[in-house]
Amino acid sequence: MPELPEVETVRMGLAPVLTGKTFARVTTRRADLRFPFPENFAKRLTGARVDSLERRAKYLIAHLSTDEALLMHLGMTGRFHVQAPGEVAPHLLGDYEQDVDAGPKHMHAVFDMQGGGRVTYADPRRFGYMLLVPEAELAQHAMMRGLGVEPLSTALTPDYLAGRALGRRSDLKAFLMDQRIVAGLGNIYVCEALFRAGLKPTRLASVLATKSGKPTADAVRLVAGIKSVLEAAIKAGGSTLRDYRQADGSSGGFQNTFQVYGRAGEPCARPGCRGIVRRSVQGGRSSFYCPVCQH
Secondary structure, eight states: OOOHHHHHHHHHHHHHHHOOEEEEEEEESSBBBBBBBBHHHHHTTTTTTTTEEEEEEEEEEEETTEEEEEEEEOOOTEEEEEEOOOOOEEEEEEEOTTSSSGGGGGGGEEEEETOOOEEEOOOOOOOOOOEEEEGGGGTTTTTTTTOOOTTTTTTOHHHHHHHHHHHHBBHHHHHHHOTTTTTTTOHHHHHHHHHHOOTTSSSSSGGOTTTOOOOOOHHHHHHHHHHHHHHHHTTTTTSSSSSOOTTTBBOOOOGOOOTTOOTTTSSSSSOOOOOOOOOEEETTEEEEEEOOOOT
């Protein structure tokens, strides 16, 4: 499943074709994705202008001139084919699974924009979804209201993490992947951030706070690790285990710089460390860490 950097990369690729543009024609080729398309979906979008396009956690949100918001989630295999005005052929945003057929039968929605741009949404497994939500109700929508802070925002601080971690008995991996605490983090980037912070995934989350609730040095390093790994991944155009496509259609490359994820049995990447990367399973998900320099 795409994580925050991949979704942000898709947002950057969609923005030039959608932002400030008006939907001229919308076509749906089936009744549903994970959920049914909203009632009168095409009619409600046609003639609407996209005032802005943002990412919240792993969601894309198009704010419309009609005082509605188009809420989109890519699921496991959702991807967009984007054809800008004057472009001969569309390029692909978000090719997550090489072995999943992404032919015409899986192209479920087409958005033709005034001025000639076209965006086609494909989703072989149909785990993605699209919703139309009144702007006034967006913050309290079921998909939005429980989300934690954005990890690249100023809201993610050592003090914030310490306050949420105080007295917690869950491990750091589960703590960071709880979307109610930090929104948008997934398995790959949690493993990489913990490595940068020198923290083992199985350590208790309470290590981030003193008894009085103040942030520890571990919390300071972890915040820096989260922000730096996400910024690097976005700059690299995202990553997946297979063949992620970034804004211009070329492959995202951050997977080539993983320091622990997927590297079980290989030497630790930290200079001077003689550890060998290990794999363990937490909550049904693989964790990768160095037993020597992560404590």
